[in-house]
Structures are given as structure tokens and as C-alpha cells.
Amino acid sequence: MPVGGEKMEKKFFRSCLWLITYAVALVLLVNKIDLLASGAAVLLRLLKPFFIGFAIAFVLNIPYEAIHRALCKYQSRFLQKFCKPIAIIGAYVLSLGILGGVIAIVIPELVRSVNLLVSNSDVYVKNIQSFLQWLERFPLPKFTELDFNQILIGLEKELKTLMEQTINAMSVLFPQIFNVTTNIIQGLANVFIGLIVSVYLLSSKEILCRQTRRIVYACLPKRWADDCVDIARLISQCFSNFISGQLLEACILGFLCFIGMSIFRFEYAFLISLLVGVSAIVPVVGAFIGTVPSAFLLFLVNPMQAVWFVVFIIVLQQIEGNLIYPKVVGESVGLPPLWVLMGIVVGGGLGGVLGMLLGVPIFTVMYKLLSGWAGKRLEKKNLSP
Numbered sequence: 001m002p003v004g005g006e007k008m009e010k011k012f013f014r015s016c017l018w019l020i021t022y023a024v025a026l027v028l029l030v031n032k033i034d035l036l037a038s039g040a041a042v043l044l045r046l047l048k049p050f051f052i053g054f055a056i057a058f059v060l061n062i063p064y065e066a067i068h069r070a071l072c073k074y075q076s077r078f079l080q081k082f083c084k085p086i087a088i089i090g091a092y093v094l095s096l097g098i099l100g101g102v103i104a105i106v107i108p109e110l111v112r113s114v115n116l117l118v119s120n121s122d123v124y125v126k127n128i129q130s131f132l133q134w135l136e137r138f139p140l141p142k143f144t145e146l147d148f149n150q151i152l153i154g155l156e157k158e159l160k161t162l163m164e165q166t167i168n169a170m171s172v173l174f175p176q177i178f179n180v181t182t183n184i185i186q187g188l189a190n191v192f193i194g195l196i197v198s199v200y201l202l203s204s205k206e207i208l209c210r211q212t213r214r215i216v217y218a219c220l221p222k223r224w225a226d227d228c229v230d231i232a233r234l235i236s237q238c239f240s241n242f243i244s245g246q247l248l249e250a251c252i253l254g255f256l257c258f259i260g261m262s263i264f265r266f267e268y269a270f271l272i273s274l275l276v277g278v279s280a281i282v283p284v285v286g287a288f289i290g291t292v293p294s295a296f297l298l299f300l301v302n303p304m305q306a307v308w309f310v311v312f313i314i315v316l317q318q319i320e321g322n323l324i325y326p327k328v329v330g331e332s333v334g335l336p337p338l339w340v341l342m343g344i345v346v347g348g349g350l351g352g353v354l355g356m357l358l359g360v361p362i363f364t365v366m367y368k369l370l371s372g373w374a375g376k377r378l379e380k381k382n383l384s385p
Contacts, residue, residue: 049190053197057205062244064091064202088202102274130303235365242361250280253320260316266309267301268294276313280320282356288317335364 068087201208217225254277261269272294279290291313299306335343340360347359 049193050197052190052194053201056194057198057201058239059243060091060095060198060202061205062240063094064088067091067094084203088199091202092199105270105274231365231369234368238364238368239361242364246281249320249324250277252324253277253280253316256316256320257313260312261309264308264312266298266305266312268297272297272309288313335360335367339363339367 064087067090068083071083071087213229216228219225220228254273257276258269258273261273266272272290275294276290282289291310294313295306295310298309340363343359343363344356345359347355347357347362349355351358
């Protein structure tokens with residue numbers, strides 16, 4: 001038999017073998033999908049500390065790079081030798097210092113706010129009664145039939161019934177409370193392990209990147225490996241720019257909210273500004289999410305103050321959305337407003353608040369990949385529309 005025929009037979013035999021293997025694997029995948037899903041869930045649960053560590057390291061890489069670049073400018077031999085450990089320690093000290101400072105400020109403010117809520121409970125009841133009496137001036141359905149005293153009596157009865165049911169259900173809820181406590185302890189342990197993992201990731205990120213690049217080039221053709229490396233670099237850049245821009249934008253919005261509330265003498269100025277700033281980490285709609293509990297707090301103090309606060313937040317959100325956000329975040333990620341809105345809507349529908357947070361950088365990556373692909377195709381066709 002000619003040599004060419006033997007090669008054709010070997011190639012045909014190899015193709016048949018791959019086809020049979022693929023068919024068997026597909027049948028096993030379909031028949032054992034539940035077992036594979038449970039195995040994947042167990043694997044993801046075991047790897048959760050590493051995911052947490054990667055997220056922490058990715059966020060802390062921003063201050064780490066800034067400190068590292070600042071230290072590398074000096075020609076000191078000591079700094080050149082210990083530049084990396086100093087930058088890592090500085091990133092963690094800076095982050096933990098900011099977090100500790102916020103907690104140290106928030107806890108006393110929160111205690112003061114709770115004490116004020118408790119001490120002014122009679123005033124809140126009178127404010128609610130006055131608000132309901134004000135509503136009775138309008139021909140609204142059912143409001144004229146409301147008896148606030150009867151409502152309070154009914155609420156008191158319902159609370160007593162609820163307390164009795166809660167006491168009776170404690171024996172049933174104890175195993176669930178134990179499970180919740182176990183989950184909390186496990187979550188804290190995962191965060192602690194994640195912090196340790198993040199230290200190792202930051203200290204050896206250059207080695208890990210180099211090893212990953214070697215594996216990619218060893219397993220894939222050079223053209224595909226180049227594309228994978230470029231895409232990974234693009235993802236890292238987009239997420240880093242988004243995180244830094246979004247954090248800066250949230251700080252600016254919280255600071256402006258505090259200044260405005262102090263000027264207009266709103267209650268709980270610092271607590272509400274902090275809440276608005278933290279919720280503003282979620283793009284576009286975050287400030288409105290923080291407005292709801294803030295307006296409720298002010299409503300208990302003074303209903304009209306809550307109304308003016310909502311008006312103030314709407315005006316502030318318009319300034320932030322049209323001036324601050326496009327400059328700080330829009331330019332940092334380079335994503336058009338329509339794609340930003342699409343990322344928020346699609347991400348929120350698929351993953352809730354976390355999806356809204358990750359939707360913008362994910363759509364940024366998709367937008368830039370699509371733009372690059374379209375540019376290459378047009379360049380091959382010698383077109384420039």
C-alpha cells in the first residue's frame with residue numbers, strides 16, 4: 001500500500017476516534033449532568049476563598065501600582081531593594097486605614113442616629129398624624145376613612161401576636177439560626193483566607209502572569225495565544241479603570257451630598273451622605289437606591305424635609321450624571337452612554353446589584369473587542385466609513 005494511503009487511513013482512523021470520544025463524552029455529560037453540576041458546586045465552594053482573594057488583590061493592585069511607581073522614582077538602594085514589600089504593605093495599610101476610619105466615624109454617628117430616633121419617637125408619631133391630617137384635605141379615596149388610633153391599636157395587637165409566634169417558633173428556628181451562624185463564620189473564614197491569598201497574589205503576580213503566558217503559548221497556536229494575551233490585558237485594563245473611576249465618582253458624589261445637606265441643614269447629613277456615596281458605587285442608579293432609606297429617615301423627622309431632600313438628590317443626580325460621571329467614569333472606560341445603560345440593565349437583570357456593578361466593565365470589553373474586530377475587517381476591505 002502506498003505511504004500516502006497509510007497516512008490517509010491513519011488520519012481517518014484518528015478522526016473517527018476523536019468523533020467517538022466526543023460522542024461518548026457528550027452522552028456522559030447529558031446523562032450525568034446533575035452529578036457534574038453538584039461536583040462543580042462543591043469545587044466552586046472550595047475555591048471561594050481564592051476568588052475572594054483574587055478580587056481583593058485586583059482592587060488593591062490599583063493603590064499598589066501607584067505606591068510602587070512613586071517609590072521607584074527614588075534612587076535609594078534601600079527603596080529599590082524593598083520597593084515591592086513596602087508597596088504591598090502600604091496598599092493594605094491604606095485600605096484598612098480608610099475602612100477603619102469610616103467604621104470609626106460611622107459607628108458613633110449610627111449610635112447617635114439610633115438614639116435620636118428612639119428619643120424622638122413621639123415626635124415621629126405626631127408628624128405622621130399631621131401628615132395624614134394634611135392628606136385628609138384632599139379628596140383621596142380611603143384616606144378620609146383612616147383612623148390613626150385604630151391603626152396603632154391594630155399594629156400593637158399584630159406585634160403582640162408576632163412576638164408570641166416568634167417565641168413558639170424558636171425551637172423550630174434554632175437549627176436554622178445555627179446554620180446561619182455557621183455560614184457567617186465560614187464567610188468570615190473565607191474572607192480571612194482570601195486576604196492571605198491576596199497577599200500572595202500581589203507579591204507574586206509577575207511570576208504568575210509569566211507562567212500563565214508560557215502555558216497559553218505552549219497550548220495554543222501563536223496567533224491565538226497573542227489574541228488571548230491581548231484580551232486578558234484589555235479585561236484587566238477595563239476593570240481597573242472602571243473600579244478607580246467608580247470609586248472616585250462615589251467619593252465626589254458623597255462629598256457633594258454632604259456639602260449640600262449641610263448648607264440646607266438636613267438631619268443625618270454625614271450618615272446619609274455616606275449611604276449615598278457607598279450606594280453610588282453601583283453605576284447610574286446607585287444614588288437613587290441610597291435615597292430611599294435616607295428619605296425615610298428624614299420623613300420620620302420632618303416629612304417636608306424628606307420631600308426637599310428627594311428634590312435635592314434629583315438635582316444632584318442630574319449634575320452627577322451629566323457632568324461628573326461622563327468625565328470621571330465615562331472617559332476612564334471609554335464606553336458610550338447607550339452601552340453603559342445596556343450594561344446596567346442586562347447586568348441587573350441577570351445578576352442583581354452585582355450584575356449592575358460588573359455589567360459596565362464587561363460591556364466595555366465587549367464594545368472594544370467588537371470595535372477592534374470591525375476596524376480590522378474594514379481595513380482588510382480598504383473601507384473607512
